[in-house]
Amino acid sequence: MRTTQPQVAVIGAGIAGLTAAGVLRRQGIAVTVYEAGKQIAGLASSFHDTDGFTYDFGAHFLTNRLAAAAGIGAYCRTVKHYGEAVYLGGKTYGYPFGLLQNPRYLVSGLASRLSSRDRTRRYSSAAEWFRASYGRTLANEVALPLLEAWSGAAASDLAASVGEKMHSSVFQTLSLKLASQVSGRAVGSGYSHEVPEHPSVWHVYPKGGLSRLCEALASEVKDAIQLESPVEAILVDNHRVAGIRVRGKEQPASAVISTAPCHILSRLVQGTERLAPLAQLRYRPMTFVNLRLEGRGLLKDTVVWLPEKQFPFFRLTETPLSMPWLAPAGKTLITVDFGCQVGDQIWTMPDEALGELCIEHLQPLIPDGRRRYLGCRVLRTPIAYPVFLNQYEETRRQLEQSTGVEGLYSIGRNGEFSHSLMEDVYWRTRQRAHQILSELPILSSPALVH
Numbered sequence: 001m002r003t004t005q006p007q008v009a010v011i012g013a014g015i016a017g018l019t020a021a022g023v024l025r026r027q028g029i030a031v032t033v034y035e036a037g038k039q040i041a042g043l044a045s046s047f048h049d050t051d052g053f054t055y056d057f058g059a060h061f062l063t064n065r066l067a068a069a070a071g072i073g074a075y076c077r078t079v080k081h082y083g084e085a086v087y088l089g090g091k092t093y094g095y096p097f098g099l100l101q102n103p104r105y106l107v108s109g110l111a112s113r114l115s116s117r118d119r120t121r122r123y124s125s126a127a128e129w130f131r132a133s134y135g136r137t138l139a140n141e142v143a144l145p146l147l148e149a150w151s152g153a154a155a156s157d158l159a160a161s162v163g164e165k166m167h168s169s170v171f172q173t174l175s176l177k178l179a180s181q182v183s184g185r186a187v188g189s190g191y192s193h194e195v196p197e198h199p200s201v202w203h204v205y206p207k208g209g210l211s212r213l214c215e216a217l218a219s220e221v222k223d224a225i226q227l228e229s230p231v232e233a234i235l236v237d238n239h240r241v242a243g244i245r246v247r248g249k250e251q252p253a254s255a256v257i258s259t260a261p262c263h264i265l266s267r268l269v270q271g272t273e274r275l276a277p278l279a280q281l282r283y284r285p286m287t288f289v290n291l292r293l294e295g296r297g298l299l300k301d302t303v304v305w306l307p308e309k310q311f312p313f314f315r316l317t318e319t320p321l322s323m324p325w326l327a328p329a330g331k332t333l334i335t336v337d338f339g340c341q342v343g344d345q346i347w348t349m350p351d352e353a354l355g356e357l358c359i360e361h362l363q364p365l366i367p368d369g370r371r372r373y374l375g376c377r378v379l380r381t382p383i384a385y386p387v388f389l390n391q392y393e394e395t396r397r398q399l400e401q402s403t404g405v406e407g408l409y410s411i412g413r414n415g416e417f418s419h420s421l422m423e424d425v426y427w428r429t430r431q432r433a434h435q436i437l438s439e440l441p442i443l444s445s446p447a448l449v450h
């Protein structure tokens, strides 16, 4: 170990914090991981009930490539099928190609392809970007209502970058879908951006639940993890990180790597106003109602999107269609995603009332749903998706460069205010951790701020 410098403090024991800590530890850097919660894994946690059902925060898949990198490839099951559909006007269309069998969407999509040849054009909002990329009809009737339900903001107030970041070419999507059908494995498509998608990269799920991934990442730094230890303050002196405060005690730190959401990071920092703009960044809370039902194959495909306003939720996922082991034989689980605000009617509704609300609205899709219904389990998270409001764009782009404080790094999905899935979080964090290593002071850090 390099003993001439104080430890590096990592805030958060999710995938990002554990990955960063592992990279630093391997290079002989003293590191401590502070986790506010009672356990590791953050958003990548699984919950099991005594009846044999497993729930994640929404549906979670990882890839065989990430599983291999984390050393848990042998403990993962292959996901053989994954598909998405859209429910519109009483019919379910496969996504994306089934939708294009509707001549209105096809014509509008083709027209937009022919007219939007200028790839360098900058769009002033997500609404503009989606209309130019998908055609007006498909954007107005499908993509934009979903975007608004998901983000809780008007598409005209959202930045074009929200679309650009999720976009894959039609050719790429088609070739990966074909690879899936030929190989009988759910080849990842639109899933990773840091490393290329490929027919040899497919979805898997760890036996025992998602947390296995984080347990493997944690095994290298187990002795350095402190649970139930929320970092209360990050102390900055002369625009350089000096230390942290945990449980009322100040400790020096040669660097601080935070995976906390940006607005929380902004509140933690003391001794500079440089992170003040991050305080405005907002995340969309979600309520996930996991309906337990008799039978299986109640939806047309694993994920069904619901753009029509008659539904108070926007997405359904029958996870056992892709991962049969998440529910006991002869039973199934449908996760219903509600976008909400902390404290609103959905957030505060009792679990059983939420279950009833779902069953009632699902009647057109599952007419005998009430007879099949076995109760529900509800998960709520105040921080699920970064909301890419146009007004945040400058702050978001600046954050991509740096926090503005020497020795303070903001990484991971919420720390970077990005929609990254686990594989991107993993590879990106490794890259950033190597960059941080090259910037670490070799000699002792400045004195603590008091």
Ligand SMILES: Cc1cc2nc3c(=O)[nH]c(=O)nc-3n(C[C@H](O)[C@H](O)[C@H](O)COP(=O)(O)OP(=O)(O)OC[C@H]3O[C@@H](n4cnc5c(N)ncnc54)[C@H](O)[C@@H]3O)c2cc1C
Residues within 6 Å of the ligand: 011, 012, 013, 014, 015, 016, 017, 034, 035, 036, 037, 040, 041, 042, 043, 044, 057, 058, 059, 060, 061, 062, 229, 230, 231, 232, 259, 260, 261, 264, 286, 383, 384, 385, 411, 412, 413, 414, 415, 420, 421, 422, 423, 425
């Ligand atoms: C609904 C949904 C579905 C998803 N589906 C998929 C999927 O299918 N596949 C996929 O690959 N990815 C999926 N993701 C994304 C994936 O969950 C995340 O990318 C990943 O888990 C983020 O890891 P992280 O370490 O960046 O952040 P987190 O997991 O959020 O970890 C941050 C940790 O920091 C801790 N913390 C915060 N503040 C403090 C503090 N002050 N002091 C100490 N600790 C603190 C938190 O308690 C938390 O444990 C999904 C995400 C959502 C929301």
